[in-house]
Amino acid sequence: MALRTSTSSGQATSVVALDPQHEDTDEDEDEQAADEAVDSASTAEDHGEDHLEESAGSAEAGSGPQEEEESGAEAAGVPLLRFSLPRNPDVIAAFLRTRVLRPDSEVWLSGLNALRRWVQTHGDAQVPLDAEVPIGATEGDGGDSDGGTYALGAWVSEQRRQFRLGTLKPWRAELLDELGMVWSVADARFWKNLAAARVYHAVHGTLAAPKDAVVDGVAVGQWLANLRKAGGLGRDEERAAERRRALEAIDPDWNPDWPIDWQRRYAALASLIADQATLAELLPGVTFGDQDIGAWLEAQREGWEQLSDGQRERLSGLGVTPLPKPEVPPAKARKGASGAFERGVAALERYKTRTGSVKVPRGHTEKILVDGQEHAVKLGVWRSNMRSRQASLPLEQRRQLAVLGLFDWLTRG
Incomplete structure (x- = not known):
């Protein structure tokens, strides 16, 4: 049902035209409901409204252009509602929608009016579950509180529950949406x-x-x-x-496949490069916040092969390349030293395969076969020595131990 309003410039009156040509086709609204709405409007005094008078076709003598327009509307069969004082059309519309055109229970309307007052006071419809408001806030005419309270939070929670279940009447949802209802x-x-x-x-x-x-x-x-x-x-x-x-x-990389610490340091590196820093300047000791980005960058270049495709792709986008492999011949090792290291690696691999871990008790001994000969490797002691000598180990040995997971020097920040 469309509402058209007009106010006479010479008299302090308001007229509302209920236009049947724009009436909705909702199953709860037909022409009979519109006629009954006009009759019911005459009882609005009970809700604090001015007396409504339906004009069936009479017009006062000597009327001006405003009265002639009203007479024309009446002649066309458009019901008119006259008010003794000017009224806000939005208030009239809300009244007709909730009380006349689509009659609703006073219990539900009390909650709606309380929510309207809440929105006017707080600026939004985000009502806490334990929120209570004065009873006066539920009155349609804005009367003062009588000392009681209304559980608005519980009422709003119930509307959300009915909305989720699909049992909330469509026009109730519409009225709540107009108040900015927070459904979730x-x-x-x-x-x-x-x-x-x-x-x-x-x-x-x-x-x-x-x-x-x-x-x-x-x-x-x-x-x-x-x-x-x-x-x-x-x-x-x-x-x-x-x-x-x-x-x-x-951020497309808000949830990367690699550690979030790595992503944070990569973002710091990208920020430094965006600020005109060059890769040649980003040596160990260059920090960003509390992070040594220079040392982190060097570790990424050294352990390039251990990085994932996505990590290498992002570093390459910043111009980062892996360190070239050294071409100098390896230094001569002490007699038996190289063999001891290889036996330790083989023992650690066997232990990890069996237990799924590289955390070896210090007193543990692992037996392995080398060229058909059994060797008893004091793996716990060997592991401890490797960790304590980590900084002095040759690069290739560090890489082998990193692959086994003995330490995380490749990706630590």
């Missing part, structure tokens, strides 16, 4: 935190935030870490996909 608290929290994540990215160039990162009071680092967990984006696949797209729009 989780969604509202996600988009709020996403705004904080966008600010973090603008500053740091990455969403690989440490867990203690906080932006505008939002623990954005921990929030992102939770999202990266299995099912962190939510159980609903469509909603999860939407959230993933939103995060990838900010």
Whole structure:
């Protein structure tokens, strides 16, 4: 049912025309309902409204252009509602929609009016579950509170429950939407935190935030870490996909296949290069924040083969290349030293294959066969020696031990 309003310039009156030509075809609204709406409007005094008077076709004598227009509308069969004082058309429309055109229970309307007052006071419809408002806030005419309270938070929660189940009447959902109803608290929290994540990215160039990162009071680092967990984006696949797209729009590498610490240092390297730093200048000791990016860069170049394709691709995009392999002949080893190292590596490989770990008890001895001869390798002592001599080991030996997982010098920051 469309509403057309007009106010006479010479008299303090308002007229509302109920236009049947624009009437909705909703199953709950037909021509009979429109006629009954006009009759019911005459009882609006009970709700604090001015007396409504239906004009069936009479017009006052000596009327001006405004009255002639009203007479024409009446002659065309358009019901008119006259008010003794000017009224806000939006208020009239809301009244007719909820009380006359689509009659609803006073219990539900009390909650709607309470939510309207909440929005007017707080600027949004994000109502906490335990929120209570004065009873006066539920009155349609804005009367004062009588000392009681209305459980608005519980009422809003019930509307959300009915909405999820599909049992909320469409026009109730429409009225709530007009007030900015927050149907999903989780969604509202996600988009709020996403705004904080966008600010973090603008500053740091990455969403690989440490867990203690906080932006505008939002623990954005921990929030992102939770999202990266299995099912962190939510159980609903469509909603999860939407959230993933939103995060990838900010940073495609927000959830990389490699360690998040690596991604954070890569972002720091990219930031330095964007600030006109050259790779030749980024030597060990050059820091970015509390990170030694120079030492990290050298480790990536040394351990190039151990990096994933994605990591190498990103470093290559910044102009990083692997270190050339040394061509000098290896130094002569002490008698038996090379053999001892190789036996230790073979023993560690055998131990790792059997146990799945390279954490060897110090007193453990591993037996291996070399050229058909059995050797008892004191693996626990050997492992401890290798870790303590890590910095002095030849590059090739360090690489072999890194591949086995004995230490993480290739990717540590």
